[in-house]
Amino acid sequence: MERSGSDMHTMPGRIHGIIREWISPGSRVLDLGCGDGSLLKDLALTRQVQGIGVEISRDMIVRCLAKGISVYQADIDHGLSQWDDGSFDYVILNATLQVIHRPHEIIREMLRVGKKAVISVSNFGFVRNRVRVLFDGRISRDTRLSGSWHDTPVIRFVSLSEFIRSLREMDVETMDARYFLPMGKVSSRRTMLDNLLVKEAVFLLERSS
Amino acid sequence: MNGRTIVEPRTLHIDRPFRLDSGDTINGLDIAYEVYGELNGSRDNAVLIEHALSGSAHAAFYHRDDPKPGWWDVMIGPGKAFDTNRYCVICSNVLAGCNGTSGPASKNPATGLPYGLAFPPVTVRDMVEVQRLLLAHLGLDHVRCIAGGSMGGMQAMQFFTDYPTLFDSFICIASTMRHSAQQIAFNEVGRRAIMADPRWNGGGYYGIVPPEGGLSVARMIGHITYISEKMMQEKFGRLRKGKDDRAVFRPSFEVEHYLDYQGIAFVRRFDANSYLYITSAIDNFDLVSSISSSGRFRGEGRARGRGMDRIGEKTGLVIAFSSDWLYPAHQSRDIVRFYSGLGVRVSYAEILTDHGHDAFLTDVRDQTLMIQSFLDSLGA
Numbered sequence: 001m002e003r004s005g006s007d008m009h010t011m012p013g014r015i016h017g018i019i020r021e022w023i024s025p026g027s028r029v030l031d032l033g034c035g036d037g038s039l040l041k042d043l044a045l046t047r048q049v050q051g052i053g054v055e056i057s058r059d060m061i062v063r064c065l066a067k068g069i070s071v072y073q074a075d076i077d078h079g080l081s082q083w084d085d086g087s088f089d090y091v092i093l094n095a096t097l098q099v100i101h102r103p104h105e106i107i108r109e110m111l112r113v114g115k116k117a118v119i120s121v122s123n124f125g126f127v128r129n130r131v132r133v134l135f136d137g138r139i140s141r142d143t144r145l146s147g148s149w150h151d152t153p154v155i156r157f158v159s160l161s162e163f164i165r166s167l168r169e170m171d172v173e174t175m176d177a178r179y180f181l182p183m184g185k186v187s188s189r190r191t192m193l194d195n196l197l198v199k200e201a202v203f204l205l206e207r208s209s
Numbered sequence: 210m211n212g213r214t215i216v217e218p219r220t221l222h223i224d225r226p227f228r229l230d231s232g233d234t235i236n237g238l239d240i241a242y243e244v245y246g247e248l249n250g251s252r253d254n255a256v257l258i259e260h261a262l263s264g265s266a267h268a269a270f271y272h273r274d275d276p277k278p279g280w281w282d283v284m285i286g287p288g289k290a291f292d293t294n295r296y297c298v299i300c301s302n303v304l305a306g307c308n309g310t311s312g313p314a315s316k317n318p319a320t321g322l323p324y325g326l327a328f329p330p331v332t333v334r335d336m337v338e339v340q341r342l343l344l345a346h347l348g349l350d351h352v353r354c355i356a357g358g359s360m361g362g363m364q365a366m367q368f369f370t371d372y373p374t375l376f377d378s379f380i381c382i383a384s385t386m387r388h389s390a391q392q393i394a395f396n397e398v399g400r401r402a403i404m405a406d407p408r409w410n411g412g413g414y415y416g417i418v419p420p421e422g423g424l425s426v427a428r429m430i431g432h433i434t435y436i437s438e439k440m441m442q443e444k445f446g447r448l449r450k451g452k453d454d455r456a457v458f459r460p461s462f463e464v465e466h467y468l469d470y471q472g473i474a475f476v477r478r479f480d481a482n483s484y485l486y487i488t489s490a491i492d493n494f495d496l497v498s499s500i501s502s503s504g505r506f507r508g509e510g511r512a513r514g515r516g517m518d519r520i521g522e523k524t525g526l527v528i529a530f531s532s533d534w535l536y537p538a539h540q541s542r543d544i545v546r547f548y549s550g551l552g553v554r555v556s557y558a559e560i561l562t563d564h565g566h567d568a569f570l571t572d573v574r575d576q577t578l579m580i581q582s583f584l585d586s587l588g589a
Contacts, residue, residue: 058560058561061558062582066585066586072545073558074559
């Protein structure tokens with residue numbers, strides 16, 4: 001069997017691991033901003049999901065095709081009108097929220113076409129980010145999607161507490177969540193000062209009924 | 210690049226009557242085809258290529274004494290998108306065509322004269338049934354991939370959907386499941402241009418002078434729709450050719466000369482009646498209704514639709530071009546939607562280009578990357 005490609009010691013690898021736990025076997029999964037398709041490949045091998053990735057980049061499309069991952073070239077900001085209501089069990093937005101122009105609309109769309117949504121959030125309120133802005137005076141930073149302020153695809157900086165407030169405003173229910181704390185700790189519950197201490201979080205969401 | 214590889218044109222002759230969708234039959238059907246690359250020991254590396262409106266069985270390599278290679282030679286060959294070192298690539302000329310497969314210019318065995326309009330009307334489904342005879346002749350009951358652009362995409366979809374057990378996958382480029390009013394309208398203007406030419410003579414011009422004027426106008430209209438406004442502007446703008454403007458209404462703009470050249474080049478190699486038959490077939494093509502209607506078993510189609518329950522094991526790749534206004538990208542997205550609904554694992558790519566519909570013949574690099582990756586993943 002092919003290796004999943006997600007290294008469990010890195011943040012992306014650990015997030016893949018959490019998502020894998022949440023996805024029930026044989027589900028239909030839509031992965032928005034699927035990159036090279038490694039999460040979908042992992043889920044196909046370990047959870048036998050029927051997955052489709054959405055990507056805007058030609059090079060990523062080619063890499064997905066080479067992996068045998070179904071991929072759909074589109075700009076997520078144009079919406080998910082291609083898909084009918086409830087056509088997926090899960091819609092994933094992993095390491096992609098930062099590049100979305102209208103995040104609320106995408107989250108609503110995710111919960112329209114999917115029964116559940118998985119979203120990972122990089123917390124801008126994390127202490128190290130605050131310190132960097134305080135001393136360095138710069139908003140943009142070196143990330144996986146790095147670039148200067150004017151050309152980085154990262155246009156949305158959101159803190160954990162702001163994101164959670166958004167979910168409440170949109171009547172979105174959090175079914176499960178994982179919060180990445182310092183020293184490699186992961187909590188499934190919110191903790192004191194989490195807006196300061198959480199580096200990254202990943203949510204399993206559904207519409208409030 | 211290596212030197213010229215020669216390919217031999219081949220013809221399969223069918224003795225038994227061939228039944229069409231319409232209920233008519235063709236006796237003594239000829240099927241022109243070519244093969245590039247070799248079939249492997251397990252006979253599972255065949256790839257079927259479907260040509261577009263004006264194409265032929267000569268998709269790649271060279272004919273003896275012909276300086277020009279086949280119409281998709283940029284995509285078919287060693288190391289190319291359809292790698293002939295790995296795949297056995299097969300292409301045949303469509304029914305009602307004029308490049309070796311039976312069509313209106315062929316001799317009607319009942320009269321010994323060219324059919325003309327006595328040739329029965331054909332459908333895209335008839336075109337693929339002809340190829341089923343070819344596959345049977347070649348001893349192939351399994352094809353790795355069926356691929357085509359434009360009208361070739363229509364045939365690929367029809368064949369794949371009628372006989373899902375025959376194919377692992379399909380690739381459909383710059384095509385549609387049914388023509389829009391605009392697409393029908395352009396074809397109708399082309400047909401009218403041919404039929405308005407007095408030399409057309411009700412289709413009975415063989416052995417006399419063909420309706421070259423009408424056919425070349427039809428081709429000129431086609432060429433306007435095949436490229437984008439931007440490309441046409443960049444290529445020609447308002448440039449003029451020659452200084453002598455005294456002759457009134459003589460072509461003087463570069464774009465006029467270009468269309469004139471395309472028209473003249475086309476009448477040398479294409480039959481006007483074939484143009485009528487084939488454009489009608491693609492105007493009448495409607496994939497969704499063809500597989501759901503009661504007529505699905507007509508003609509040669511007793512086995513059509515068998516194995517639909519296994520279509521979920523199949524994969525597809527749909528490619529559109531950003532500046533293609535003849536077969537716009539939304540039609541390709543509809544294709545993806547339709548096949549996803551059937552459970553086929555379909556991928557969609559939209560190639561950014563200024564080349565319009567013709568990009569499927571010219572934008573080699575992006576198509577090659579995608580098709581190679583897609584075909585590679587099939588073996589895995």
